[in-house]
Amino acid sequence: xxxxxxxxxxxxxxxxxxxxxxxxxxxxxxxxxxxxxxxxxxxxxxxxxxxxxxxxxxxxxxxxxxxxxxxxxxxxxxxxxxxxxxxxxxxxxxxxxxxxxxxxxxxxxxxxxxxxxxxxxxxxxxxxxxxxxxxxxxxxxxxxxxxxxxxxxxxxxxxxxxxxxxxxxxxxxxxxxxxxxxxxxxxxxxxxxxxxxxxxxxxxxxxxxxxxxxxxxxxxxxxxxxxxxxxxxxxxxxxxxxxxxxxxxxxxxxxxxxxxxxxxxxxxxxxxxxxxxxxxxxxxxxxxxxxxxxxxxxxxxxxxxxxxxxxxxxxxxxxxxxxxxxxxxxxxxxxxxxxxxxxxxxxxxxxxxxxxxxxxxxxxxxxxxxxxxxxxxxxxxxxxxxxxxxxxxxxxxxxxxxxxxxxxxxxxxxxxxxxxxxxxxxxxxxxxxxxxxxxxxxxxxxxxxxxxxxxxxxx
Amino acid sequence: xxxxxxxxxxxxxxxxxxxxxxxxxxxxxxxxxxxxxxxxxxxxxxxxxxxxxxxxxxxxxxxxxxxxxxxxxxxxxxxxxxxxxxxxxxxxxxxxxxxxxxxxxxxxxxxxxxxxxxxxxxx
Numbered sequence: 001x002x003x004x005x006x007x008x009x010x011x012x013x014x015x016x017x018x019x020x021x022x023x024x025x026x027x028x029x030x031x032x033x034x035x036x037x038x039x040x041x042x043x044x045x046x047x048x049x050x051x052x053x054x055x056x057x058x059x060x061x062x063x064x065x066x067x068x069x070x071x072x073x074x075x076x077x078x079x080x081x082x083x084x085x086x087x088x089x090x091x092x093x094x095x096x097x098x099x100x101x102x103x104x105x106x107x108x109x110x111x112x113x114x115x116x117x118x119x120x121x122x123x124x125x126x127x128x129x130x131x132x133x134x135x136x137x138x139x140x141x142x143x144x145x146x147x148x149x150x151x152x153x154x155x156x157x158x159x160x161x162x163x164x165x166x167x168x169x170x171x172x173x174x175x176x177x178x179x180x181x182x183x184x185x186x187x188x189x190x191x192x193x194x195x196x197x198x199x200x201x202x203x204x205x206x207x208x209x210x211x212x213x214x215x216x217x218x219x220x221x222x223x224x225x226x227x228x229x230x231x232x233x234x235x236x237x238x239x240x241x242x243x244x245x246x247x248x249x250x251x252x253x254x255x256x257x258x259x260x261x262x263x264x265x266x267x268x269x270x271x272x273x274x275x276x277x278x279x280x281x282x283x284x285x286x287x288x289x290x291x292x293x294x295x296x297x298x299x300x301x302x303x304x305x306x307x308x309x310x311x312x313x314x315x316x317x318x319x320x321x322x323x324x325x326x327x328x329x330x331x332x333x334x335x336x337x338x339x340x341x342x343x344x345x346x347x348x349x350x351x352x353x354x355x356x357x358x359x360x361x362x363x364x365x366x367x368x369x370x371x372x373x374x375x376x377x378x379x380x381x382x383x384x385x386x387x388x389x390x391x392x393x394x395x396x397x398x399x400x401x402x403x404x405x406x407x408x409x410x411x412x413x414x415x416x417x418x419x420x421x422x423x424x425x426x427x428x429x430x431x432x433x434x435x436x437x438x439x440x441x442x443x444x445x446x447x448x449x450x451x452x453x454x455x456x457x458x459x
Numbered sequence: 460x461x462x463x464x465x466x467x468x469x470x471x472x473x474x475x476x477x478x479x480x481x482x483x484x485x486x487x488x489x490x491x492x493x494x495x496x497x498x499x500x501x502x503x504x505x506x507x508x509x510x511x512x513x514x515x516x517x518x519x520x521x522x523x524x525x526x527x528x529x530x531x532x533x534x535x536x537x538x539x540x541x542x543x544x545x546x547x548x549x550x551x552x553x554x555x556x557x558x559x560x561x562x563x564x565x566x567x568x569x570x571x572x573x574x575x576x577x578x579x580x581x582x
Contacts, residue, residue: 139483
């Protein structure tokens, strides 16, 4: 019998999310009946490139470095309750991730766990670098210089549904569209056709609302006195109830903090959305411009009216490149005349870096003014007066091609301790490798996605 | 004029909430009024020209506003304010995550009843 409602919980909205967030979600799903799923979204634009660099260092790695941390607390309880797991935590090495999960299952005494891998997102397997570079970019960043590290296309929901049809308890994906982590289970359970555009749109919208975890339950939302969130330290992660007809209800894990309100849902609905009538995904062009958002109970919000139009003819891919080195340093000045001491520190840094003879771009911030809102030129800070007394943190940042120069520039902040203005305190400075990314559009016929079960002894 | 009909000049934060998202070198910022009645007033006042000027220090390029009468809400898409995107920017906030609160500091004029804390007027 085909299910009437599918429950999908989310256990992570990004790679660094709370390690134990999935525990109450799985406990809540275990008390419900019908098809139940747990998804984790762990793969931001740049995360996959970092995973690829890790895999170059160690071929067994390259899956999400947080895989074990976020999955182990629920792997056994999810399996016992029949909750199936779908995630892009395969990152740059889904097969390696699958082997790790099977190893965890052995260690934790979980017998017969079926793990499937989705392949096909890695463009470098089917296209040359020159071919990839020959594609025009979208989203406002040109094709970067530097060594190409990774090129991965956003797969749709079908291979995830296929993996579930093979009986997978855990589906390990690399790059896929985040909403596909929810749409895949819906295709599998409801047997929706990809041509059933309004249902595909509803499932995609559900995935979009879930994909950032607590961002729909009070996270990235709380604003004291304006938008208060109860027991915020224990914010519960979301669970979506999706009906066979495409009705979507967002709720959250039982016995947790946070809230689901029409406001939390509206903020997340529009998150990372450009034209709300044309949100492009591999499976559908989603139109949420006419949706209705209704509170139908405590922490229960129903969203209806998503419409679907034909999916775009191309698939989006993220291409990542080694991007040189970032050097940055910070130092604090506090108390009387702190502003003028901070400004003097900036003058000294400018002089010292000029004397080093580099032409690397420099940015100076005075944290405590309008640093995050300001441009690299500091025009906004210069447009208004700031008190002489107080607490100001000077920040200098630069980037360029070689690590040594980045280190030399960053070290100039450290040397302010003894050679800079009075009372400089709390220096932190670092040099870090940069990865730059660009987005391209790829013809669908260049991409072959497939799913298969991984055998425990086939590693 | 009754107290609640008095027009106050307040930061947008008193009238609406919102959230930033980023993709590439582009951010979107949603603006969702606390009172539905404020939506048409915000449409009049939050023009794309004014928002572009508000983000001038960031080097804002094209600004597009999408209006969502059902929610009601609006969604601004602002190009180039990330000054290279999360991976290329020297800015502390490479994602632009704080930028919704920059937009929420823009002054708007509304009847006092549509502002959460109408005493917080701006010059």
